[in-house]
Amino acid sequence: MRLLLVEDSPRLVELLGEAVREAGWRLDAVSTIADADAAIAGNEHDLILLDLGLPDGDGLDLVRAMRRAGRATPVLIMTARGTVDERIAGLDAGADDYLVKPFHHKEFLARCRAMLRRNVVTAQPVLTVGKLSYDPATAVLACEGEAIALPPRERALSELLIREAGRVVPKRKLETALSEFGEELSSNALELAVSRLRKKLDGLDTGTEIATVRGIGYILRVLA
Template identity: 55%
Template sequence: MRLLLVEDSPRLRDLLAESVHQAGWRLDSVATVDAAHLAIRAVSYDLALIDLGLPDGDGLDLIRDLRRSGFIPPILVVTARSSIEDRVAALDGGADDYLVKPFNHIELLARCRALLRRRAPQYIESIIIGGLSFDPASGIVTVGDEPLSVAPRERSVLELLLRNAGRVTPKQIIESKLSEFGGDISTNAVELAISRLRRRLAPFDLPISIETIRGIGYLLREKRQDG
């Protein structure tokens, strides 16, 4: 899942980025209306978080413009404006939910998950392969009925491999996925993430394998069952 945050407070952008990454999602942050329009033209987002008080315009006008231009993903308003008039105007203007600052980040993530669940089923349904299940909306990985603890970076790589199960995922694509968590990645970041995933899955003896395709990338494959 890839989210867009339109918020002019650098501190809040940093705090929300940390929470969103821990949930296993990607987050792009911009501070202005103009930057938001540029980002949305360049990237396909699953959810937008929009502040109403922006330095170059009003977030409500941005929401209205996005809806008029055909922007379909859910929009969650995050703002200090708490009046009922502001809430009604935002919801009538195209927002799907409204959260007043200051807010608890746990509640923010819960509201994001609720909005993501409303999307078309093909985007949010769980991916299940060989007894391993991944829920894109919650970021929860399970083996059978047992939750599996996977770090956010490795979880993001696992989602990519699961979505491409049976096909080779190029190493460059995985590197791009890892870089979305911010900061420079090491030259062996992909190998390290794959190694950690293999160690986490090894105790369960699942009928799947993560194979190295030398010089190209990695392949998650469901093993054939004898008999």
């Protein structure tokens, strides 16, 4: 799962970023409507987290423009505007949910999970390869129904490899997918993440293996 955060408070970006990554999701963060427009046009996001009072305009205008363009990506508004009329205006503009600042990070994550589940019901079923399964709604990798504890980067890597199971995934594609705005993933960091994921899976009867295709990338395949 990849989320887009549109927020101009560096401290809130930091705090929400930590919560989102711990939940196993990737996060791109921008601080203006202009940058959000570019991010929405150039990337596939599963959920947009949107502040309203942005340096170059009102976030509601961004929501309206998205809906006019036919973009159905779920939007969670996060703002200090908390009156009933303001909440109604946000939902009528096309937002899917509305959270008033200040809020507790547990409620924030619960709302994100609920919105992602609704989106996944029609678009992203649970993925299975061998005895492994990955639930995009909860970012949980499991072996025969038992959850596998993984840090955020390895969870994201497992999702990418499962989605492309049986096909070679180029290193560059993995590096790009696992990177976030302003933070490129190095080849060494990717190799370390693959090594850690391998060690975790090697200790389980998953019926799969992560194989290296020298000079190209990696492939998750089912063992005969």
